[in-house]
Amino acid sequence: MSKILAIESSCDETAVAITDGGKLLANVVATQIAVHEKFGGVMPEIASRLHTENITVCLTQALDESGLKLEDIDAFAVTRGPGLIGCLHVGLQAAKTLAMLYHKPLIPVHHLAGHIYANEYVGELKFPLLAVVVSGGNTELVLMRDHMDFEIIGETKDDAVGECYDKVARVLGFPYPGGLPIDKHSKLGEHTYDLPTPASPAAKYDFSYSGLKTSVINLVHSLEMKGETLRVNDMARSFQDVAIGMIVDHAIEAANEYHVAQVILAGGVSANSYLRSEMTRRLESTGIDLIIPPLWCTTDNAAMIAKVAERLYDKKVFAPLSLGVDPNWKIDHWNEFLSSGKETK
Amino acid sequence: MNALLLDSSDKNLTVGLFYQKKMDEISYFSWQRQSENMVPEIDKILERNGCQKEELDAIVCSKGPGSYTGVRIAMSIAKTISFALNLPLYLVSSLEALKDGDRPSVCLMNARAKRSYIGVYQGKEVLLKDTILTNAEVLEFIAEHKDYSICGDVSYLGLEAKAPLICANLVSCIDDAHRCLEPLGARPIYLKDDYEDISHKIAIRPVKDEDIPALVDLENECFEPPYTENGLRYDLHENEFARLYVAVRKTEIIGYIHFSITFSSATINRIAVRKAFRKEGIGGLLLDQALKDCKEAEEPVDFLTLEVRVSNENAKEFYAKRGFEKVTIKRAYYTDGEDALYMVRPLFHEQNLSD
Structure with a gap:
């Protein structure tokens, strides 16, 4: 001890x-x-x-x-x-x-x-596991076959997802940090704005967020030019669907391909309610265990x-x-x- | 009195141990390696003198000014030791640590951008409190005080000085005046970036006709091709969209901003800061003025836009930090064929987000 x-x-x-x-x-x-x-x-x-x-x-x-x-x-x-x-x-x-x-x-x-490992405060890690590490500085899928055995199978090629949230929040007039306000406002809106899902970079499980960020800014700007009102809640929802959707899709596909016993969420963005609920929904009745860290661990x-x-x-x-x-x-x-x-x- | 002495405020690393009335010290060039080296050197000096940590009576540490990271390294260690062993902590100006015993001493450190940290000491007396002066002002001061010792690594001024006795000076500062009464909350002295302090000294005001020659100088220093004197006069007196402000330090114009507000959008045409004053937040103050004008404009301004040369990394970083987002690249925007990055910062009017 x-x-x-x-x-x-x-x-x-x-x-x-x-x-x-x-x-x-x-x-x-x-x-x-x-x-x-x-x-x-x-x-x-x-x-x-x-x-x-x-x-x-x-x-x-x-x-x-x-x-x-x-x-x-x-x-x-x-x-x-x-x-x-x-x-x-x-x-x-x-x-x-x-x-x-x-x-x-x-x-x-x-x-x-x-x-x-913050997740060990709420549950036992079961291997092989897939850790979805999402924060202001990182967006990574990490495969663990045993304790302290880390293999990065996918990562962001540009901005981290949390960083992207902060920047989009600023464009939408929300305070820093941007995760919580976007999450809140997205619940009040509909996915009505067409934001392209960024093309996946070379490696299968890699991420790219700078294109999504630019799409939001361009769209906000062009609405302005046309004199149209920006529906902030709808934009927050449209953005969140795409940003989080990309993580969920990659994670589920990787979890299946590597036959993991468990998926765990980690990092600041794992506090996002949409990520939590989507991961829960998609892993239900798959036999794959999911650990969601308590908020204090995010x-x-x-x-x-x-x-x-x-x-x-x-x-x-x-x-x-x-x-x-x-x-x-x-x-x-x-x-x-x-x-x-x-x-x- | 057994004391541990620490200084990493400049390019060197100094660890001293005053133990059983004898001084032992380790001091060498350790630029950007202080984080790795300082704790092992403390370990070494304690061990080679057979000094147990329980035998220490005090810890003395230089508190700045100097290299920000360097000052923080010695300070973090000193605070941790003071906390762990419940030892009194003494904080000494890193300039005072350079003084020449009891002789009147001009203590100097390079503050970059043609400026120096300066403090003047004579024994326990402070003749000039630590501050920042331009190197020209420092040389003037030295010329007026020929009998004072010059202390510190002054090669950047083209001068010479003998090596300072940092450990002896630190030990001599174990007194009530240098005792830190709240070691838990101890913090370094940075001088240079008391941000409020800097912004108080810089005034931003609208351009007057007599400022034009200074603006022409700034244009020539900062831009290719520069705006001409006639162009600037036209913008100042006749162009109803253009707004011009200068940043003034004492009586000197050290920067200016030129922007246009055209109904619902605004464009930054120029932000120029004299080379010697860059990275001091002056560009930020000028930008704030533009934001203030946009906010107060009769018709709400929704976007602030600008073009910046794709090769201008400093400017791109400056704007990105301040909420400008890259929107597109304008090909061959400049007369020399270089592309411009078009950046936009949306401006929001008080929205209610308090839920």
């Missing part, structure tokens, strides 16, 4: 969690959304500054909640990528410092592996980082104190620390 303290600072949430043998003792998240709302998106320099201000406050609160002392912790885990580089640095320094002071292992965790947090860290702790995947961040770290590259990583003293 291991006690793990995990730190996440890859984007706009400063988060610290503590687990004991898989049980979540503390889960602190300091969100910066209110600040970034003003800019219509995450401003990396400002996010990095807020992480620096918040980091030890979050650590203090997490320790208080857990009732543990730093001396009790068996390993310190941290998100080393992907994410915003300036933001990642802050969490990394804190984790490395603690690992050094207490002579405990430092565990490097992949942010998206965290989102996938946003960034450190509890999910701790979940992955537990697996890595058992495999002794430890990083040296000279660990750096990797804003483009690939999900299947964690094993670079498998043999080279040495336990901190």
Whole structure:
């Protein structure tokens, strides 16, 4: 049984969690959304500054909640990528410092592996499984044949779906982040606008969102030129149908082709109600299990980082104190620390 | 008093340990490697001196100004150690950390864009609070104070200075004046981007006839082909759609915007900022003025459009960040045959989205 303290600072949430043998003792998240709302998106320099201000406050609160002392912790885990580089640095320094002071292992965790493993808080993973990873920075289909075995079978060739939501929201006059307002307004509208489903790029399960975004903007602009009123709710619905439809179609086809036992949703966009209901409907009576993460797991947090860290702790995947961040770290590259990583003293 | 000393505010990495009245230090060039290197060096210096973490009495860290990421690295580590070991945290200006003992010292760091971070110290006394000056102003200050020591890596000014004793300076700052009373909330000093501070210093006002020569200079610096003096005069006095504003710093015109509001749409024709003042948010202030005018226009303005050279990455990024979306490419739009990217930002009138 291991006690793990995990730190996440890859984007706009400063988060610290503590687990004991898989049980979540503390889960602190300091969100910066209110600040970034003003800019219509995450401003990396400002996010990095807020992480620096918040980091030890979050650590203090997490320790208080857990009732543990730093001396009790068996390993310190941290998100080393992907994410915003300036933001990642802050969490990394804190984790490395603690690992050094207490002579405990430092565990490097992949942010998206965290989102996938967040589902372990609600159900048991069954393999082979297909993880649908959809967020502001990623749109990926990940096939897992076993624990910590990741194969990316499809990914976006341009914008991530969450990014596309944010941009379309801006064109429709909705606030940042755009996922929730579009989801809400789409329920009030009909699919009346003709938006082309983007042609699938070369690989079968890849995605493309920049064309869809441009279609919405062009359509909004041309309506304006013709002096027609834009029906915002209908546009939100038309957009959501296409954007989410593409994910659902790819996911179902892949789930069948790879004969998976389970499909799991992960990442910020998995909070989308249409994605949740469509995946549920399409997988009903197929014999394929579906896990939908609770809403608190769809946003960034450190509890999910701790979940992955537990697996890595058992495999002794430890990083040296000279660990750096990797804003483009690939999900299947964690094993670079498998043999080279040495336990901190 | 055993103290750990940290500085990574510029291109170097400095880790010092003042232990049993002796100083040990590690300092080397570590530009963009401070994130990897600093914690291992702390580990090393504690170990080679046989210093247990329980023996530490204080942690001292430079707080900026300097490289944003660099300052944050030392600060994040110092805060974490202070929190974990419940140690007092002392924060020292990264300029003060460069001073020449008790001699009057002009402490300098390159702030880029032909400017310097400057602070002037004499022992515990602050003669000039840390600020930003143009390099020309700095050289003038130095010329007026020939007896002051010049401190810091001043090769960017074509000057020389002896290597600073950063660790000795940090240790000398273990006093009440430098004690951080709220280590949990400690934050770096960035100086340059107190955004409000910068925007207060820049005034945006409508163009006057006597500004025209400065606009011609800006045009020549920023555009090919530039607008001519006669063209600008025509737009200012006779073109009823054109609107022109300048950005003024002190008394100097450092940027301008030229846009047209034609009934329900508006077009940005020019946003120009002098090279030395770019990346400071001035373009954003000028754009805000255009947005404000659009909002206040008699007839509602629904779209703000513009063309930008496809090769102009900085401008494209600037507009994309501010809500402009790429709509199409206009082939051979410019006289030299280059394509233009046509970008549009829809403007929305207060919609009720509060549900």
